[in-house]
Amino acid sequence: MRLTVIGTGYLGATHAICMAVLGHEVLALDRDLDRLEALAGGRVPFHEPGLPEMLRKALDSGRLRFTDDVAEVAAFGDVHFVCTGTPQLPGSMGADLSQVEGAVTALAPHLERPCLVVGKSTVPVGTAERLAATLAALAPVGEAAGLAWNPEFLREGHAIEDTLRPSRLVLGVTSDDARERLEAAFAPLLAAGVPCVVTDLATAELVKVAANSFLATKISFINAMAEVCEASGADVHQLAAALALDDRIGGRFLKPGLGFGGGCLPKDIRAFIHRAEELGTGHSVRFLREVDDINQRRRGRTVELVREAAGGDLRGVRVCVLGAAFKPHSDDVRDAPALDVARRLHEEGARVVVVDPQALDNARRTHPELEYAGSALEAAAGAHVVALLTEWDQFRGLDPARLGAVVERRAVVDARGALDPVAWRAAGWTHRGLGAA
Numbered sequence: 197m198r199l200t201v202i203g204t205g206y207l208g209a210t211h212a213i214c215m216a217v218l219g220h221e222v223l224a225l226d227r228d229l230d231r232l233e234a235l236a237g238g239r240v241p242f243h244e245p246g247l248p249e250m251l252r253k254a255l256d257s258g259r260l261r262f263t264d265d266v267a268e269v270a271a272f273g274d275v276h277f278v279c280t281g282t283p284q285l286p287g288s289m290g291a292d293l294s295q296v297e298g299a300v301t302a303l304a305p306h307l308e309r310p311c312l313v314v315g316k317s318t319v320p321v322g323t324a325e326r327l328a329a330t331l332a333a334l335a336p337v338g339e340a341a342g343l344a345w346n347p348e349f350l351r352e353g354h355a356i357e358d359t360l361r362p363s364r365l366v367l368g369v370t371s372d373d374a375r376e377r378l379e380a381a382f383a384p385l386l387a388a389g390v391p392c393v394v395t396d397l398a399t400a401e402l403v404k405v406a407a408n409s410f411l412a413t414k415i416s417f418i419n420a421m422a423e424v425c426e427a428s429g430a431d432v433h434q435l436a437a438a439l440a441l442d443d444r445i446g447g448r449f450l451k452p453g454l455g456f457g458g459g460c461l462p463k464d465i466r467a468f469i470h471r472a473e474e475l476g477t478g479h480s481v482r483f484l485r486e487v488d489d490i491n492q493r494r495r496g497r498t499v500e501l502v503r504e505a506a507g508g509d510l511r512g513v514r515v516c517v518l519g520a521a522f523k524p525h526s527d528d529v530r531d532a533p534a535l536d537v538a539r540r541l542h543e544e545g546a547r548v549v550v551v552d553p554q555a556l557d558n559a560r561r562t563h564p565e566l567e568y569a570g571s572a573l574e575a576a577a578g579a580h581v582v583a584l585l586t587e588w589d590q591f592r593g594l595d596p597a598r599l600g601a602v603v604e605r606r607a608v609v610d611a612r613g614a615l616d617p618v619a620w621r622a623a624g625w626t627h628r629g630l631g632a633a
Contacts (some may be wrong), residue, residue, distance in 0.1 A: 197221070198221045198275075199215055199276075200223045200269045200275070201224040201279055202226075202303065204231055204235060205279070205512050206244070206352070207316060207317070208224065208279030208351065208356070209242075210244065211279055211292075212260060212347070215381070217250060219384070220381070222259060223263060224262050225265075227265055232263070235262055238252050243554045244352070245356075259299065266306060267306045270337045271308075273311060275311065275381055276312070276378065277314050278296060278299045278314065279317060280295035281317070282318055283552050289466040289469055289470040291320055293320075294316075301330060304331050304334035304341065306351075307335040309338045312378070313327075313343050314345070318348075318405065318464055318467075321377040321398050321402050324343060328343040331338050340373060342370070343397075344377075344476045346368065346400070347403055349404070353524065353526050361388070364390065365382055366393045367394045367400070369396075369397075369475070371596075406468075408460060408461050411461065412465050413483070413487050414449050416486075419490050421452070422452040422631030432630070432631030433452065433613060433632060452613060453613050454495065454498055454533045454534070456533075462488070466488065468481060470485065481632045496540075499540045501628045505628055510541060510544040513545075514546070514579045514581075515581045516551070516576040518582065518591045520534050521558075522586070523586065524587055524589065527554040532586075534586045537611070538585070539565075541583075542565055549566075549567040549575070550568050551569045552586065555626060572599065576602050577602045578602075581607045582603065582609070585611050587614040596620045596623035599627065607628075608625050608628070610629045613630070
C-alpha cells in the first residue's frame with residue numbers, strides 16, 4: 197500500500213520505518229527540516245535500540261521517503277497516519293490538540309480522491325468524531341476521505357517489538373471501507389495472529405488512556421504501600437513479592453520506587469481526568485488524582501532520603517545522581533523523575549552531578565543548572581551521597597568497592613530498588629531505599 201505518516205517524532209518515525217520494512221511504500225511528513233535531513237541520511241534523532249538499523253533497512257529498500265510538502269503527501273497516500281504530539285496544555289490538565297488538529301486541517305484541502313486518515317496520537321475521547329466532521333467539510337472529496345483511530349501502545353526501549361509484534365491492534369472505524377483499508381495496512385501482523393479489536397471511534401480513543409490509567413494505578417498502588425511500609429517498619433519489596441504470587445494481581449509493574457514519568461503516563465492520566473470532568477463523569481476517575489499525587493510524593497520522599505543521608509542539610513553537599521532519563525533504554529527526559537529530584541536537590545543547595553548513558557544532551561538542554569559527568573566514577577568523585585534514580589543496567593552492575601574508593605562518604609540512596617543492599621552494606625555503604633529500612 198501507499199501510506200503516509202504525518203509527524204516524525206518518536207511515534208511517527210518508528211511507525212514510518214516499520215511500515216516500510218513490512219513492505220509498504222511510505223512517505224513521511226514533517227516541518228522540521230533538520231529532522232527530515234537526519235532521517236533521510238539514516239540518523240535517528242532519538243535513542244531507541246535497534247531503530248537505526250531498521251531505518252537503514254527501510255531506506256535501502258527504497259520504500260521510505262521524507263518530505264515537508266503536504267500536497268505531495270495528499271497525492272501519494274491511500275492511508276494517512278497522523279502521529280503528532282498531544283502534550284499537556286500549560287496551566288491546565290487538558291491535552292494540547294493543536295498539532296493533531298493542525299495536521300488534519302492542513303491535509304484535508306489537498307485530498308481529492310478517496311482515502312483514509314488514521315489518528316494514532318493519544319487524544320481525549322470525542323476528538324475523532326470532531327475531526328471526522330472537519331475532514332469531511334474541508335476535503336474536496338468530502339466524506340470519501342474517511343477517518344479512523346488506531347491507538348499506539350509503544351513502550352520506549354521496545355518500540356520495534358511493539359510495532360511489528362504488538363500485543364493487540366485496535367481499529368476504531370465507522371465503515372467497512374475504513375476497516376478493510378486498515379486490515380490491508382496491517383495484513384502482515386494479522387497474518388501472524390496479532391489479536392485485533394474492531395470497534396467505534398470513541399472506544400478506540402478510550403483504550404489507550406484506560407490502559408495507561410490502569411498501569412499508572414498499579415505503579416502508584418505499590419508506592420502507596422511503600423509509604424505504609426516506611427511508617428510501620430515493613431518491607432515493601434517482600435510485600436510486592438508476596439502479592440505477585442497472586443495470579444489475580446501478578447507481578448508486572450508491581451515494583452516500588454521513584455514512580456513513573458515520561459511523555460505519556462503523567463499527561464495522559466491528567467488529560468483523562470480533565471475530559472471526564474468535561475463529560476460530567478469526573479467522580480468516576482477521581483482516584484486518578486490520588487494516583488498522580490502518590491507518584492509525585494515519591495519524588496519528595498527521595499529528596500528527604502538524600503537529605504537524611506547527607507546529615508540533614510544539603511547546602512554544599514556533592515550528590516552523584518545516577519540517571520537522567522525517565523526510564524532505562526531511552527534518552528527521553530520529559531517529566532523524568534530523576535531530573536525532577538536532581539532539580540530539587542540543587543534548589544536546596546546541593547552540588548548535583550548527573551550521569552546517564554543516553555540522556556545527557558537532553559538533560560543539559562532542560563536543566564543547564566546541573567553538572568554532568570561522562571561516567572559514574574567521574575560523577576561520584578568526592579560525593580557525599582550517591583542516588584540511583586534511573587535503573588540502567590550499567591548502574592545495577594556498579595562495583596560498590598570501586599565506587600567507594602572515589603566518594604567522600606559511602607552513602608547510597610537507591611530510589612529504584614535496583615541494588616543489592618547486602619552487597620553494598622558489606623562494602624561499607626549506608627544503604628537507603630524507598631519502602632524499606
